[in-house]
Structure formats: C-alpha cells, structure tokens
Amino acid sequence: MTTQAIEAEQLVKRFANRAGDDVEAVRGVDLSVAAGEVFGFLGPNGAGKSTTVRMLTTLMSVTSGQARVAGVDVVRRPDEARRHIGVALQEAGLDNRQTGRELLVLQCRLFGMDGPTAARRADELLELVELSDAAGRRVKTYSGGMKRRLDLASALVHEPDVLFLDEPTTGLDPASRLTVWDEVRRINALGTTVFLTTQYLEEADQLCGRIAIIDEGTIVREGTPDELKKELKRRRKLRTVPTLDEVFLDATGRTRERVAGDVQEVTA
C-alpha cells in the first residue's frame, strides 16, 4: 500500500437533473488521506459528501478528475480497488431475510473465500462486533444499532485497507452511537484507514485526526479539528477557543438561525 490511502485530484461529478439541466454536485475536490488516519468528511445536506464517497468507492462514475484508493485508480481498475475498500453506506445496506451469519458468509464468498474459510471469518467478525448470540436470527429482528454493527462487520470481511463509513451513526440512539464509535476506534487501531462522513460535529471531534468540510461541492476547510478551531479564533479574534460547530458554521456561511430554519423546513 502507498503512503496515501486516498488521493483525489480535481474530482468532479455532474448530473442531469429532472429538468435536464446540468447540476455539478462535486466541483473539483482534492483529497489526500494518509494510511492509518481517521479522516472526517463533513458538510451540510446536499453538499456533495455522499457523492464523493460513492465516486471513491466505485459506486458512481467520475465525470472528470482522478482518484486512487490504496494506490489503485478507482476509475481504471474498479475491481482491484474494490478488493481494498470496505463500504458501509448510509442506512445499513443489509438483506433483512437472511440471518446475520448467512449475510456475512455470503459477503465472504463474494470476496472469493471458500465455504469453510467464509464460515470461520464470519464467526470471527460476529464475535468482533458482539453479535455472536444473534448470529442465527434474521436481520429484520435486529435493532438499529445491531444492524449498523453487522453492516460494519460486512464491510470488514476482506480486511480492507480503507473503510468508508457514510454517516454511520445517523438515526442511532446515543448508546448505539457510542458503540459504533468504539468499533471505529478498534478497526482503526488494527491499521485500517477510516474515511467517515458525518453530520455530527461532536462525532468528528471525537473520532477524526483530520477533517475536511465540503459545501456546495467544494472543500472549504481542511485540517485537524484543533488547527481549524485555532484558525477561526485567530481570524475572528475570539477570546475563547471556538467549537467545531462554530468552525462548521463559519466554513459553510451558515448562522445558527439559518441552520435552525433549515431544520424546520425539513421537518415541515
């Protein structure tokens, strides 16, 4: 594996919307994530976080630009890139009619393991995410937190170099969220690079060594949480160190009032 786990240069994604107009969801994103990092990718709804992740994980075509994950070009050699990537997208993508064990065994088989090896690996992962007792139950009977842990396990079957987690704790209760954080730390401690998108700034502050903030398809801030807070303190001549929330609001040009208004609008 190269030193940089993820490298993107001038990554662009253009869609045609329903009216047939071109919409640029991602506008020339550059990224460089070192091996072993937990990298946070933040942004408001519709900023281009998930689109960027989908391009980096080979799930979406790239309009222009280049991207390499674990040194492999995701556009030119997508199959090879997939062998290095683990993916847990928003809303745990699971098959509710299978049992936890069946789901993991299937995932292992799809990564080329034979039956006995797949069964052994599935048991290891069930133990890792503390789901051994529920392994024989159908996924539809799992709680949200259990599903999220199973989804994480399924992203790890092939011991990926880079794990992409797209809003892994959205919709989880606080206890389940803490469990997922522990899992992320444990996975990272084993040497896996983690690329995490989240809307929870506290989550980014707790887990990520470095973060990037994307807004309207462009990266508007990048650095360690401390660097970004200090930069804002210096620039705004603040007397206390700001929170990551304030960094986020500053970077995206939002105010607390406007964010509250956005939320209200969504809820209505």
Place this chain on the structure above:
Amino acid sequence: MNTISQAWILGQRALREALRTPEATFPTLFIPLFFLVVNVGQAGNVFPSETTPFLRGQSYAAFQLPSSILLAASFGSAALYLVEDIEGGYFDKLRATPISRTAIVLGRLFAEAAKGVLITLVMVLIALPFGVHIESGALGLLLIVVIASAWGVVFSAAMQLIALKSRSAAATQSGSMVFFPLLFLTPNFVPRETLTRPMEIAATINPVTYVMEALRSLILDGFDWSRIGVGFAVVGVCAVLAIGANVAMIRSYD
C-alpha cells in the same frame, strides 16, 4: 471465482429468500391453476376431445396447460426483490464487492430458473389427473420444463431492466402489466389458424405465441421439431437480448 460461480452463490441467496417468503410464491402457482380450471370449465364442453381435431384425443385441459405454464412463468418476483435491494441499499453493498457485474444480474435469474423448473413440474403433475398426458414422454417433459423455465428467466430479466432503470417498486409492478397482455394476444383458446384475422396477426408477431405452440406441440403432438425449434429459438433470442440489456444496464448503473 468465475462469473457463473458468483452468480450461483447469489442465486442460492435468492432461493433462500423465496423459501422464506412462501406468500410470494403461492400466487405463482394458484393463479395459473385457477385460470386453467376456469377456462377448461367454461370451454371444455365446446371442445369435446372426441370431435375436436386439434386436441388429438386429449382433454381441453391439455390444450390450456401451456397458457397456464407461461402465466406461471410470468410471475417471477426477481425484479421486485431487486428493487427492494436497491431501495434498502443492499444492491450497493453487492456492487461494492469485486464480483462481476453480470453475476449480480444473473444471480436472481438463476433462482428464477430453478423456481420455474419446480413450478412447471408441479403444474404438469396437477394436470395429469384431468385427462392430460405428455405425448412426447419423459424427454418431452424435460423440454417443457426447460423452455418454460427459460421463458420465466426472459420475463424476469425484462422486469429487472425496469427495476434497474426506474429503481422503483411501483414502476416495476406497473411494468409487468405491460407484458401481461402479451400472454393473451396468443392462440391460448384455439389454434392460431382459427383466430380472427386481426387476432391472428397480433398472435403471429407476438413471440409468446411460438413458445406456447412449442409447449403445446410437446403435449399434444410429440416431437414436431419445426414448432419446438422455433419455440427454443424465440426463447434463446429473447434471453440473449434481455440478459444482454441487463448486463449493459448494470455496467452503466450510477
């Protein structure tokens, strides 16, 4: 691991899914049998076996059986389960694995073929006590099973195309309604040459007609290779087109 092995692994998953949702399989068997019973009940006396040459001495149920087999083959649930995978995110999970894109679309079609074999056999078995026998014998029965389950694959592949394009359960469900009339624009009650002219023209350009006539020929005539050959050719061409379009669609899926 090659594409076929990968597709078979996914096919096994689809079969497990079918076993765990018997409520989805039940209509596949019940509705075609219901049509068989009702159609034979209504028209059986109009076409007595002794005086109706096209029945070759068999009951009208033998003539109707291919319609019911093809109706059963058109109840494939692969596309609806595929939409469920797409909407639930599991489809992306599969696309993120290093398996061939072709295997992803073939997996469910393998399962549809296996279900087609079983359902066709059950339908033939149920029809036997009603004065039906397979004139072409055991080999003919094998060919009936192959052509019917292959047609089921064609239908499911066509539905999968709608699922991949629309990514919507409602659109996929509506799509099956587009194909449904094709089953009835066929010589399903009487031979093609006795249809009214407009209906005969419609039946002649409808590929389902040739599949139905091949099945009927195996049940009533024995081995009329001209009809059987045309039936297999139609299924083969439709399968290549439908599966090819599936592969093209998933390769460009964003």
